[in-house]
Amino acid sequence: MALIGEALISASVQVLCDRITSPEFVDLFRHKKLDEPLLMKLKTTLLTLYAVLDDAEEKQIQKPAVRDWLDELKHAVFDAEDLLDEIDTEALRCKFEGEDQTGKFTNKVRNLLFSSRNHFYQSMNDKIQELLARLENFVQLKSALGLGEVVGRKVSQRTQTTSLVLEPYVYGRDEVKEKLSKVLLSDDAGKDAVSFLTIVGMGGVGKTTLARMLYNDDKVKGNFTLKAWACVPYCDDYIKITKTLLEAVTSKPCNTANLNLLQEDLREQLRGRKFLFVLDDLWNENNEDLNYLRALFITLGTRGSKVIITTRNKNVAYVMQNVHIQYLEPLSQEDCWLLLAKHAFGNEKCSAHSNLEDIGKQIALKCKGLPLAAQTLGGLLHCNIDFEYWNRILNDGFWDQPYDTTNILPALGLSYHYLPTQLKRCFTYCSIFPKDYEIEKEDIVQFWIAEGIIPKAENGxxxxxxxxxxxxxxxxxxxxxxxxxxxxxxxxxxxxxxxxxxxxxxxxxxxxxxxxxxxxxxxxxxxxxxxxxxxxxxxxxxxxxxxxxxxxxxxxxxxxxxxxxxxxxxxxxxxxxxxxxxxxxxxxxxxxxxxxxxxxxxxxxxxxxxxxxxxxxxxxxxxxxxxxxxxxxxxxxxxxxxxxxxxxxxxxxxxxxxxxxxxxxxxxxxxxxxxxxxxxxxxxxxxxxxx
Missing domain, CATH: 3.80.10.10 (Ribonuclease Inhibitor)
Known part of the structure; x- marks a missing residue:
């Protein structure tokens, strides 16, 4: 089982080597007068680089020069993929159209076709030679960067389904949930009809999870005639904010760009209705924008209406003049361990793995009470219920990476670090989706296949x-x-x-x-x-x-x-x-x-x-x-x-x-x-x- 995940491009390099040495590709080179020895030299160079990829992946965060080397190599490998794909496509075209049919053309046309194809394959030889020169430069630099082969390391390619229950588990929040529920159920809003409840805390501490618990609570739902959830991280575009809220309330598109008309429409929708709104992950620090947002709700709301705001910014809470500000603290060590254990052991009881409890609690301590860290690490530990594997994670040097240089929590970085190479490519591809983007599983499946991230199989x-x-x-x-x-x-x-x-x-x-x-x-x-x-x-x-x-x-x-x-x-x-x-x-x-x-x-x-x-x-x-x-x-x-x-x-x-x-x-x-x-x-x- 895994000690560490392979480097991101390991799979790509392996696929390239397999394609280069496949009988179909070698046969193509022989018949089309492509340079076969050049092809074999390309394979040897790729294998030389393959041997040090894992070492480079481990060292890239501490050594910027290694990261630059690895990034440039990735570009070269992706260029190689495109080049071989272009050769494959030309071969496919020739096979489909049937080169033997050129006999029905005149000698002049036949010569033009022959010349065109020769030019294509000669240009491919030139491009392979250029690619090889690029890759040989990487080989020359690897020793200077201190890169070597990591010996005796096995890598897990586990991608099987698990018994792990994927529904969210919440520990250590019962007391705060009960307190906030009482605030939501109370109609005592002070001087204003609408009151604000702001949940403040650092990223990954569980603000959204707590807001979702309150939003979906049966008693809370029964206390309001209208509910809506919106994500408006930056409230500097008043038209966009009002339109977002109106569309969340009506579940219909809104085409007008007139702010006054939007406000009138929203007021009409909310007239006589006690509402609960959630504004999730509000970032804006501008007091003028926040005051607009506050005034918008106060002028629209029926007495007893509530707005829950989640934010990392304390200033948001002060400006909104809240009825209640809840500073969400990290979980206790015990609750953090319970959450990690739930994700690590799934539906099994911890007692079934008593030999892992002490080391598991030490790992949980490194999560610093952040539920997101405990969940992701629990998922990582679930891959291998083995003392040696858990001990490797506990003592991994990645914990010592300075957070302020990468803005990546060590627990999350480890979760990536230990991914099998195919999962790394799948995961990093998803960075093209903006924050808060709703991802459809079947869409991403098709994207991964189209991008060549999924290993080829006999059929789709x-x-x-x-x-x-x-x-x-x-x-x-x-x-x-x-x-x-x-x-x-x-x-x-x-x-x-x-x-x-x-x-x-x-x-x-x-x-x-x-x-x-x-x-x-x-x-x-x-x-x-x-x-x-x-x-x-x-x-x-x-x-x-x-x-x-x-x-x-x-x-x-x-x-x-x-x-x-x-x-x-x-x-x-x-x-x-x-x-x-x-x-x-x-x-x-x-x-x-x-x-x-x-x-x-x-x-x-x-x-x-x-x-x-x-x-x-x-x-x-x-x-x-x-x-x-x-x-x-x-x-x-x-x-x-x-x-x-x-x-x-x-x-x-x-x-x-x-x-x-x-x-x-x-x-x-x-x-x-x-x-x-x-x-x-x-x-x-x-x-x-x-x-």
């Missing part, structure tokens, strides 16, 4: 099953938390951890460039009603980008019409030739895709659902690697291109709600890898489809 169903197991494993380690019935969320501090570990590769456009845009691999950005071209100008340099994903923290935004600049569709996206995940969903002005979509030869996942697209270009069928095509609720879609049979790797096709589509194209039966076809809500729903 097996890869999906494995990806779900990876997700469940991260959930069992408290790196995800349940949010709604089918959604999940990352705690802010967990999100910070993912961002720290992925910096230089993942970019969230709405928070500024946390890495060089031109070297970013994965991008998300906050949707707007109109996403104009200027905001995307820096991305013309992002030639390595693999993910292009619009996101939104507001679920009601999808009820509004949204638009994206035509320049983005026509010019930007076709230039991002390394894209594997592309989403244009919900953009109402997307009526067609340019033929240049064929430039995206690496594309695996394409989501154009909820758009006004009418026809798909024939060029789309040249995307031989495409695995997922989502067209749900494209009500204007009339037909498919004739050559859809060329999408030989297509595994998932969603057509639900395509009301204008009345037939499937010829050649669908040739898509041997297609295992998921959704035609609900279409005219072809009742047609027999043999899959």
């Amino acid at each position: 169903k097996r890869m999906e099953a494995l990806a779900r197991r990876y997700f469940d494993e991260l959930l069992s380690r408290s790196l995800f938390q349940k949010s709604r019935k089918f959604s999940f969320i990352m705690h802010d501090l967990i999100n910070d951890l993912a961002m720290f570990m992925s910096q230089g590769f993942c970019l969230r456009l709405e928070v500024g460039a946390s890495c060089e845009v031109k070297r970013a691999r994965h991008l998300s950005y906050a949707r707007g009603r109109f996403d104009a071209a200027p905001r995307f100008e820096p991305l013309y340099e992002a030639k390595c980008l693999r993910t292009f994903l619009p996101t939104s923290l507001n679920p009601y935004i999808y009820w509004r019409k949204q638009f994206v600049s035509k320049k983005v569709l026509q010019d930007l996206l076709p230039s991002l030739r390394c894209l594997r995940v592309l989403s244009l969903s919900h953009y109402q002005n997307v009526t067609e895709l340019p033929d240049s979509i064929a430039n995206l030869i690496h594309l695996r996942y394409l989501d154009i659902s909820h758009t006004a697209i009418e026809r798909l270009p024939g060029a789309l069928c040249n995307l031989y690697n495409l695995q997922t095509l989502l067209l749900s609720n494209c009500s204007s879609l009339l037909e498919f291109p004739a050559d859809i049979r060329k999408l030989i790797n297509l595994q998932k096709l969603a057509l639900g709600g395509c009301s204008s589509l009345n037939k499937l194209p010829a050649g669908m039966q040739e898509l041997a890898n297609l295992h998921h076809l959704d035609v609900s809500g279409t005219k072809i729903e009742e047609m027999p489809v043999q899959m």
